Amino acid sequence: MAEQAQPHVGEVIESGTAEFTAESRVLHGAPPFGAYVKIDGYPMIYAITYNISTQSIEPNRRPTAYGKTEDELRLEQPQIFELLRTEFNCLIIGYEDETGIYQNLPPHPPKIHNFVHFCSATEIANFTDQAHYLRPIFGQTRVPSDDLTIAAIRNAYLARGENGHYLVKAGKEVARLLKDDYDRLHSILERIHV
Numbered sequence: 001m002a003e004q005a006q007p008h009v010g011e012v013i014e015s016g017t018a019e020f021t022a023e024s025r026v027l028h029g030a031p032p033f034g035a036y037v038k039i040d041g042y043p044m045i046y047a048i049t050y051n052i053s054t055q056s057i058e059p060n061r062r063p064t065a066y067g068k069t070e071d072e073l074r075l076e077q078p079q080i081f082e083l084l085r086t087e088f089n090c091l092i093i094g095y096e097d098e099t100g101i102y103q104n105l106p107p108h109p110p111k112i113h114n115f116v117h118f119c120s121a122t123e124i125a126n127f128t129d130q131a132h133y134l135r136p137i138f139g140q141t142r143v144p145s146d147d148l149t150i151a152a153i154r155n156a157y158l159a160r161g162e163n164g165h166y167l168v169k170a171g172k173e174v175a176r177l178l179k180d181d182y183d184r185l186h187s188i189l190e191r192i193h194v
Helices: 070-076 078-083 121-127 132-138 145-159 164-177 182-191
Strands: 010-015 019-024 036-039 044-056 084-097 100-102 115-118
Touching (some): 036 121, 084 132, 121 145, 145 164
Antiparallel strands (some): 010 019, 019 084
16 A cells, blocks of 8 residues: 655745745644755755744734634634734755755755645655755854754754764764854754753
């Protein structure tokens, strides 16, 4: 019996060379910060979630506080939730085509309306076999790079079944990238706690 494909977690609504924005399929259903996601297609694009936001679908209208719990609001005014959307931003960290896995930017950005899926543990382990994908995280100014690095390493570690060898490899790559900033390096390595 063939394995059923998991439903998509989001749909690309804005796309660029280094990152994309997707709208979550379900309100408050975005991938967590630091989650590995993929966009199926040619080539398959790999990315890490770095920002999640929920806002009104009308750009000039903000949600209003009602002083009630979400459950109370859903009972009394369910239409409110139809006027909200959750979006998430992802940093592109690589791609895969018929020749292999590449930890650099794909030749083309994702297409608008492509679906975003969670990566499986096997896909995460295969993609993060080399730790070069960490470099683009440090090169972004709009991304909370230290926290994103910590989350990415933790998630790759867990995808491998808590393989300590991976932590050593990732730690060496972070040390190489931050060789001139001991305080920052020390802070990241201290906070990886797995």
